[in-house]
Amino acid sequence: MSVYSYFPGCSLSSSATEYDKSFRLVAGAFDIGLDELEDWNCCGASPAPHHWGGDLGILLPARNLHIAGAGHDSMVAPCAGCFNRLKYAQHELSHNDELRRRTERALREPVRYQTEVLNLVQLLNREIDPGDLAGRTRGRLSGIALGTYYGCVLVRPPEIVLYDDPNDPVKMEPLLKAAGATIPHFPFKTECCGSYMGLARKEIVLKASRRIIEVALECGVDALVTVCPLCHQNLDLRQQQINDAFGTDYHLPVLYLTQALGLALGFSPEELGIDAHLSLGISHRTSSFDNTKKA
Amino acid sequence: MPGKDVKIVGFLCNWCAYAGADMAGMARMEQPAGMRIIRVPCSGRVDPLLVLKAFQEGADGVLVSGCHPGDCHYGSGNYLARRRLELLGRMLPALGIEPERFHYTWVSASEGARWAEIVNTFTEAIKDVDEGS
Amino acid sequence: MIRFPESINAGAALLAEIEKRSGQRLSACYQCGRCTSTCVAAFAFDYPPHRLMRLLQVGMVREVLASRAAQLCLDCMTCSMRCPMKLDVAGVIETAKAVADEAGLKDSERDLRLFRRGFLNNVRRHGRLHEAGLFFWFNLRTNNLFNDAGLLPPMLRKKNFHFVPPRIRHRRQVRRLFQQINGRQG
Amino acid sequence: MLGVFICQCGTNISATVDTGAVAAAAAGMRGVAHAESIQYTCSDPGQAAIGAAVREKRLDRIVIAACSPRMHEATFRRALERAGLNPYMMEMVNIREQCSWIHADTGEATMKAVDLVRKAVARIRAHVPLQGGKTAAVRRALVIGGGIAGIRAALDISAAGIPVTLVEKSPSIGGNMARLDKTFPTLDCSSCILTPLMVEIKQHDHIELMTNAEVDDVRGLVGDFQIDIRRRSTCVDEEKCTGCMICQEKCPAPAPDDFNAGLCQSKAISVAFPQAVPLVASLRKQYCRRFNGGKCRLCQKLCPAGAVDYGQEDEVVSRSFGAVVAATGYGHYDWTGSYPTFGKGLYPDVITSAQYERLLSASGPTGGLIRRPSDGAEPRQVAFVSCVGSRDESAGRPQCCSVGCMYTAKQAILTKEHIPDSQSYIFYIDMRAGGKNYEEFVRRAQTRYGAIFIRGRVGRIFPRRGKLVVMGTDTLAGDQVEIEADLVVLAAGLTAAPGAGELARKLNIACDETGFMAEEHPKLRPVEAAAAGVFLAGACQGPKDIPATVAQAGAAAAKVIGLLSRGELETSPMVSAVNPSRCAGCFKCRDVCPFGAIDKDRLADGLVTARVIESLCRGCGICNAACPPGAISLNGYTDKQLLAELVEVLR
Ligand SMILES: Cc1cc2nc3c(=O)[nH]c(=O)nc-3n(C[C@H](O)[C@H](O)[C@H](O)COP(=O)(O)OP(=O)(O)OC[C@H]3O[C@@H](n4cnc5c(N)ncnc54)[C@H](O)[C@@H]3O)c2cc1C
Ligand SMILES: Cc1cc2nc3c(=O)[nH]c(=O)nc-3n(C[C@H](O)[C@H](O)[C@H](O)COP(=O)(O)OP(=O)(O)OC[C@H]3O[C@@H](n4cnc5c(N)ncnc54)[C@H](O)[C@@H]3O)c2cc1C
Ligand code: SF4
Ligand code: SF4
Ligand code: SF4
Numbered sequence A: 001m002s003v004y005s006y007f008p009g010c011s012l013s014s015s016a017t018e019y020d021k022s023f024r025l026v027a028g029a030f031d032i033g034l035d036e037l038e039d040w041n042c043c044g045a046s047p048a049p050h051h052w053g054g055d056l057g058i059l060l061p062a063r064n065l066h067i068a069g070a071g072h073d074s075m076v077a078p079c080a081g082c083f084n085r086l087k088y089a090q091h092e093l094s095h096n097d098e099l100r101r102r103t104e105r106a107l108r109e110p111v112r113y114q115t116e117v118l119n120l121v122q123l124l125n126r127e128i129d130p131g132d133l134a135g136r137t138r139g140r141l142s143g144i145a146l147g148t149y150y151g152c153v154l155v156r157p158p159e160i161v162l163y164d165d166p167n168d169p170v171k172m173e174p175l176l177k178a179a180g181a182t183i184p185h186f187p188f189k190t191e192c193c194g195s196y197m198g199l200a201r202k203e204i205v206l207k208a209s210r211r212i213i214e215v216a217l218e219c220g221v222d223a224l225v226t227v228c229p230l231c232h233q234n235l236d237l238r239q240q241q242i243n244d245a246f247g248t249d250y251h252l253p254v255l256y257l258t259q260a261l262g263l264a265l266g267f268s269p270e271e272l273g274i275d276a277h278l279s280l281g282i283s284h285r286t287s288s289f290d291n292t293k294k295a
Numbered sequence B: 001m002p003g004k005d006v007k008i009v010g011f012l013c014n015w016c017a018y019a020g021a022d023m024a025g026m027a028r029m030e031q032p033a034g035m036r037i038i039r040v041p042c043s044g045r046v047d048p049l050l051v052l053k054a055f056q057e058g059a060d061g062v063l064v065s066g067c068h069p070g071d072c073h074y075g076s077g078n079y080l081a082r083r084r085l086e087l088l089g090r091m092l093p094a095l096g097i098e099p100e101r102f103h104y105t106w107v108s109a110s111e112g113a114r115w116a117e118i119v120n121t122f123t124e125a126i127k128d129v130d131e132g133s
Numbered sequence C: 001m002i003r004f005p006e007s008i009n010a011g012a013a014l015l016a017e018i019e020k021r022s023g024q025r026l027s028a029c030y031q032c033g034r035c036t037s038t039c040v041a042a043f044a045f046d047y048p049p050h051r052l053m054r055l056l057q058v059g060m061v062r063e064v065l066a067s068r069a070a071q072l073c074l075d076c077m078t079c080s081m082r083c084p085m086k087l088d089v090a091g092v093i094e095t096a097k098a099v100a101d102e103a104g105l106k107d108s109e110r111d112l113r114l115f116r117r118g119f120l121n122n123v124r125r126h127g128r129l130h131e132a133g134l135f136f137w138f139n140l141r142t143n144n145l146f147n148d149a150g151l152l153p154p155m156l157r158k159k160n161f162h163f164v165p166p167r168i169r170h171r172r173q174v175r176r177l178f179q180q181i182n183g184r185q186g
Numbered sequence D: 001m002l003g004v005f006i007c008q009c010g011t012n013i014s015a016t017v018d019t020g021a022v023a024a025a026a027a028g029m030r031g032v033a034h035a036e037s038i039q040y041t042c043s044d045p046g047q048a049a050i051g052a053a054v055r056e057k058r059l060d061r062i063v064i065a066a067c068s069p070r071m072h073e074a075t076f077r078r079a080l081e082r083a084g085l086n087p088y089m090m091e092m093v094n095i096r097e098q099c100s101w102i103h104a105d106t107g108e109a110t111m112k113a114v115d116l117v118r119k120a121v122a123r124i125r126a127h128v129p130l131q132g133g134k135t136a137a138v139r140r141a142l143v144i145g146g147g148i149a150g151i152r153a154a155l156d157i158s159a160a161g162i163p164v165t166l167v168e169k170s171p172s173i174g175g176n177m178a179r180l181d182k183t184f185p186t187l188d189c190s191s192c193i194l195t196p197l198m199v200e201i202k203q204h205d206h207i208e209l210m211t212n213a214e215v216d217d218v219r220g221l222v223g224d225f226q227i228d229i230r231r232r233s234t235c236v237d238e239e240k241c242t243g244c245m246i247c248q249e250k251c252p253a254p255a256p257d258d259f260n261a262g263l264c265q266s267k268a269i270s271v272a273f274p275q276a277v278p279l280v281a282s283l284r285k286q287y288c289r290r291f292n293g294g295k296c297r298l299c300q301k302l303c304p305a306g307a308v309d310y311g312q313e314d315e316v317v318s319r320s321f322g323a324v325v326a327a328t329g330y331g332h333y334d335w336t337g338s339y340p341t342f343g344k345g346l347y348p349d350v351i352t353s354a355q356y357e358r359l360l361s362a363s364g365p366t367g368g369l370i371r372r373p374s375d376g377a378e379p380r381q382v383a384f385v386s387c388v389g390s391r392d393e394s395a396g397r398p399q400c401c402s403v404g405c406m407y408t409a410k411q412a413i414l415t416k417e418h419i420p421d422s423q424s425y426i427f428y429i430d431m432r433a434g435g436k437n438y439e440e441f442v443r444r445a446q447t448r449y450g451a452i453f454i455r456g457r458v459g460r461i462f463p464r465r466g467k468l469v470v471m472g473t474d475t476l477a478g479d480q481v482e483i484e485a486d487l488v489v490l491a492a493g494l495t496a497a498p499g500a501g502e503l504a505r506k507l508n509i510a511c512d513e514t515g516f517m518a519e520e521h522p523k524l525r526p527v528e529a530a531a532a533g534v535f536l537a538g539a540c541q542g543p544k545d546i547p548a549t550v551a552q553a554g555a556a557a558a559k560v561i562g563l564l565s566r567g568e569l570e571t572s573p574m575v576s577a578v579n580p581s582r583c584a585g586c587f588k589c590r591d592v593c594p595f596g597a598i599d600k601d602r603l604a605d606g607l608v609t610a611r612v613i614e615s616l617c618r619g620c621g622i623c624n625a626a627c628p629p630g631a632i633s634l635n636g637y638t639d640k641q642l643l644a645e646l647v648e649v650l651r
């Protein structure tokens, strides 16, 4: 069994606990060991790189890298935002001596920043053999069209995150296809959802996320799949706000990738935290997911 | 001023590299002034002895440049040149000449920017060798 | 009115700084507007992205530093991915924002700054983000108590809304990280 | 007695190189009897000054420090001839492209110029007068490519009584122009202009037309190229086929319709298009059932002329030609890879301009009615997107397509003429309308035909309820734009014709970095390719419209006529020669010579030495570098000369 350092980040331990829960279930099913980082701190998320000159966007994740450096060879950060920040910090620490010295002044020792940082899709693609997955899921997701929504921070900037095509990423597909789902063409898979503007500038989020949902439905998507808690919040939790603002009547389920795979593996929606989803609770597609449970 | 004290002899094929150097001039791409170009019909004309002679006469570096593989005006001249000059390059250390001082490369007639880049980096590389020794 | 060469001269030093830090050559922008075409936030900007680039080109750097756009940009990099001249437009805007921060420039996006500051102070205090704390603090400060109140019931249903802040052990170390910021804090 | 002339080239040289100081330095070099600096050496007064100095000071060899020899070597050779000297007693020093234009410091540049002059002075002391020979030129020209460029060139050359072979890769001549509907700036019908010319080619006594044919191999050089032409098997006897198309009607095997840009299907056996020249069918084996394990022989059974012959094989024809015109035209940029945000080709109603030409054309798949591919509906809102795969460094294509603006304006006009209540939108960055009457044409599209021009690039196209949403920017209004269009037309860039690079290599000519064939000089030698006797016509040299194509084809034809009407050509004296007294008979030279120009020679005393066959030697000098005792040497580039240069630049 391979063991990874696990950086849940703030979202997975508060507003997105269902992401954490479903991730641990899927990881367990495939014998992937997760060893949560000791005393980790917030990576600074979206505000840090955009405030007070932006250095916090490096300083905060640096400490997590440092902690991980004492643990396993690789770490996984399921939250796309945390993943992005950790990769950024790794890049800056190795290229910007001045900032590295400042980090070390705060940590009071040489910073360990070389641990391999993986996002969720990377980890699952590495650890799960699609053939094995197909065998264990027996096509439970067949008949369901999943829109793969990657968002922006998972794939950009390409020269730093070094992951998938920044305009047309495809790496979620092998796993979902193995679980039986179809992946329709969905051109808005990297379009920004409005990021962290939800509280302060809600209209940006509502407009951006509405577009994504609209196009997803146009493309025949039954549910969106994401790996980012912020995207999930904007697309799912705020779906009712979108309906209120634009007079629409969207009921598009939005799942974490681990929830989709969990369903395919036969875990119940309750176990995966899916019952808590606003959009799924009112979805006309719920029945199809219930069916998958019985299958 | 870059390249002031570095003198390089460049043997350039008339059809590709020489035209490329002209192209760099037409685009006004500034280059170190140490390069002295000798025009030859083909890089295949360049006898390894000419290269050695240049070093003997005090050249800091020698550059031979012709057409890209497959583009030789005479079909295969650049392949022959490459074979000969490759051998020569391996011999240089035995003669007390740092291999960094000799370079064989391809430049096409339209690659002005590439030519300018080559002159710059080659000059820098030779300066590094000079400083190192 | 833009006066040449005064405008260029006035902006030259700041422009050079932005070009150096972002690594982008602004003169390469030929104003095609492709960056603007798919920006999800541009409708809320005072200057759309391509105009920010133009303003910089003609030396009107201060307008860019003080712009609402620089604050509202999501750094989603959609513009950078689209630019036919391979310019990292988002990087330029982000650099401008950082330069403005360091210069202590005030801007009009008060709520947004408040949110970011509240967020970071929250992290400074606990080491991790206390979402509920930030939520109430922000609404209180913006006199908008019921902002997003509709989200509470589903959050509560998910049992995802924690009233007690998380705390890490080495909070002092996190605070020391905050002391290493170069930008001004306000 | 040596004369040195330092050119100022106005200020091109003198701004950076102190030409007076160079002249003064030259005056002190060994053997120099005359040195002066001249404002424009290539001008009439400049050349006259050289002549005067030759006469007064009895100069017998000349050094000219000026621009690149690639620019004016020929000019000055002629000047020497006029002054009564052997034209090869001249050496040019490049102090412009390779000196004044690339250095900023006058001191440095001047020093370098002096070095270079010293090297030339030393080199020219070793010059000997050279005399070129004469060879007969074959009075027949090859034109490769049967688009409007090749057609025009073939007709013009044959009008001078010189026979022409026209080789076309596809089953019919006509090229891209045959696919166009009406053409800017006159809006005359493309076929009305082109078809009569195509027929004229077919009927011309002096023109031999080979379709389905390509150049296989090229040997020899100007005046006498030996060229193998491969005529691909079409399984149809061209002499018998009447073009009745019965075979095409009955053939059960679908195949792509190249002529209609993939908008509809054709058959495995088909006539390229109804106006094709020659009007004969050809069979594409890769789509035919019979050739893919099936039993079908329908076409052979049904052909009333008995023209179908499944056993027909490729045929290679060899001919000699005095000159070659390359007129292979252009290809279409495949945008689907680099523009994922435009739908990667998944939306049927996002089409290219080339496809739109076929929708507009009366001979097209819809009979000239504009019908969108998805559902056959007539579009009302049509969005045109310029510069797709052009002026885009992120797609690796910085160049301008040079015709997109104009044909887009044209297509907007034609859209309005076809569908009066339609509305066209044109996204553009700059409207490039430089030709005669072009600007007026674009204005008409805007004013009379009501096309809405939007200055800005498109970022995304996506489907919504049967329509296409085009997201762009209006940079002039400073705001984002969204259009719900029924049809989107992309002005995809022009690329070099597929296979152009391979043909260029066979012809020994160069391509530029965009893949188009390179002319020798844009102003001095605009239709000449790098190899003597090879000329360029039309879009193979770079994207261009029909007026420019036709003009260039005429110019290329004039060059061919000029070359071949003299009957004989002067050969270069820059060939190798063997010094028999040094030759050891090892024949290393023969092993390396790419042109088989070295033969064995038995001397009177029985010794075997090498001998150069001058008519075959191309002057590459490769043998020089291979010869151990230095017995073989290339005129103009002898070891002595190169060594003299070497020593002087390093002094
Ligand atoms: C959408 C569109 C609309 C246009 N509209 C206009 C217009 O309205 N007005 C205007 O002036 N211009 C217009 N143009 C430009 C016009 O098409 C070109 O100027 C013209 O076709 C160039 O002619 P050509 O003979 O050089 O090349 P082509 O037409 O490309 O002909 C080249 C020929 O050579 C053949 N060939 C290629 N390679 C080989 C080979 N290796 N061996 C043998 N044969 C070969 C090809 O099969 C082809 O028949 C338009 C272009 C496009 C893309
Ligand atoms: C400011 C400017 C800058 C330019 N820069 C460039 C550039 O950088 N690159 C470029 O490619 N092009 C440039 N051009 C364009 C260039 O000048 C023209 O393309 C070129 O000069 C045209 O040459 P021509 O022989 O057709 O006409 P002209 O140069 O006008 O020559 C016509 C000749 O005919 C003579 N003539 C006129 N009428 C009669 C008559 N009735 N009988 C006898 N003789 C007559 C005239 O006296 C003249 O000598 C520039 C043009 C301008 C205005
Ligand atoms: S990075 Fe900023 S400017 Fe660029 S598209 Fe995103 S929000 Fe708009
Ligand atoms: S996309 Fe690039 S070139 Fe176009 S306006 Fe924006 S920054 Fe300028
Ligand atoms: S000879 Fe060359 S350098 Fe001299 S004036 Fe003419 S073009 Fe200029």
Ligand code: SF4
Binding pocket: D236, D240, D241, D242, D243, D244, D245, D246, D247, D248, D280, D281, D302, D303, D304, D305, D306, D307, D308
């Ligand atoms: S091959 Fe026969 S059937 Fe076909 S077009 Fe020619 S003559 Fe007609």
Ligand code: SF4
Binding pocket: D250, D251, D252, D253, D268, D269, D283, D287, D288, D289, D290, D291, D296, D297, D298, D299, D300
């Ligand atoms: S033999 Fe081939 S080409 Fe002829 S009719 Fe049958 S399928 Fe068509």
Ligand code: SF4
Binding pocket: D386, D387, D388, D390, D391, D399, D400, D401, D402, D403, D404, D405, D406, D429, D430, D431, D432, D491
């Ligand atoms: S001609 Fe027009 S459409 Fe074509 S690349 Fe140039 S500007 Fe764009």
Ligand code: SF4
Binding pocket: D578, D582, D583, D584, D585, D586, D587, D588, D589, D590, D609, D610, D626, D627, D628, D629, D630, D631, D632
């Ligand atoms: S290589 Fe030299 S010595 Fe040998 S045969 Fe040729 S000319 Fe004679």
Ligand code: SF4
Binding pocket: D575, D576, D592, D593, D594, D595, D596, D597, D598, D612, D616, D617, D618, D619, D620, D621, D622, D623, D624, D634
């Ligand atoms: S110069 Fe070149 S072509 Fe002539 S004989 Fe020597 S190798 Fe052959």
